[in-house]
Amino acid sequence: MVAKFKVLIIGLGQIGMGYDIDASPEELLVTHASSFAQSDNFEIVAGIDRDQEKQDRFSKRYDCSAYKSISELPDKDVDVVVIAVPTQYHFEVCNEVLDCMQPLAVLCEKPFTESSVEARIVAEKAGRKQIQFYVNYMRLCDPAVLRLKKQISSKEIVSPFKGVVWYSKGLFNSASHFVNLLQFWFGKVTSIEGMSSVVHRDEDSSPSFMLKFDQAEIVFMGLDERNYFHNSLELFSANGRILYQGGGKLVSRFGIDCDSLFSGYKVLSSEGDFYPDSFNFLQKGVTEHLANALESKSSSICDVETAIKTLEVLERVNKLYE
Incomplete structure (x- = not known):
């Protein structure tokens, strides 16, 4: 049996876990947790969230441990880290993950960080550590x-x-x-x-x-x-x-x-x-394309450079109205 990629999910809010937690996977797969749980290529090994209630719901639903912070995680040897915390914390959490862990890949929620300057810092750090870095613009996998x-x-x-x-x-x-x-x-x-x-x-x-x-x-x-x-x-x-x-x-x-x-x-x-x-299964598509990328197969998952180009356009638009 082929070993599955081990997944850590940081952020157990709506896109991390909440949108489909009470839904049947045959009808809805739009969160990271449900999509990885239903994949033959991945295994969720832990979740992280500051909220104890979310930790409890995650552990009960997906039968694995949840923690308050990365520092509490007993085993940091994972293959994929999902970052699904609110955007204002993306830069901080991305850096913490890249500083203390060595996953094969990171999948961060869009629009990545709050600025393209921060995004470049994260991308360069991931590149130095040879960690694949992706951003969850899920429609590219539809x-x-x-x-x-x-x-x-x-x-x-x-x-x-x-x-x-x-x-x-x-x-x-x-x-x-x-x-x-x-x-x-x-x-x-x-x-x-x-x-x-x-x-x-x-x-x-x-x-x-x-x-x-x-x-x-x-x-x-x-x-x-x-x-x-x-x-x-x-x-x-x-x-x-x-x-x-x-x-x-x-x-x-x-x-x-x-x-x-x-x-x-x-x-x-x-x-x-x-x-x-395929709208009800958009996140499943991202999970499948991530598996392809990890196995060096054809994939349209949004890579970090593409996400930065999108962020730069958003910043240029925003500047017009400052």
């Missing part, structure tokens, strides 16, 4: 996103592209997913333009702005999540339209038809090609 990437690269979906992202709950919290996704599809951001609209929040505002790529122009419109939560992308190409709705719950592509009423006119088809729905 089969629908990968299929669209292939169709864009092969020119089955034809440039140029224009689109609108609607997002709520913050630039760094929510818009970051779409910035990272669009970089995955279209490459380097060539320019950034600010707009007048900003939804102000206590910690992470939701500004409106435009990103330009070589083949695409995308407008981001920030919404106020106090009214409702909404994340979506509508993308127009030279030969159709892509809808990425509900943050990725529903992904569809529409081609072009001849107008049935007006001769010589072409219109967007009302009949769409709907991509397989």
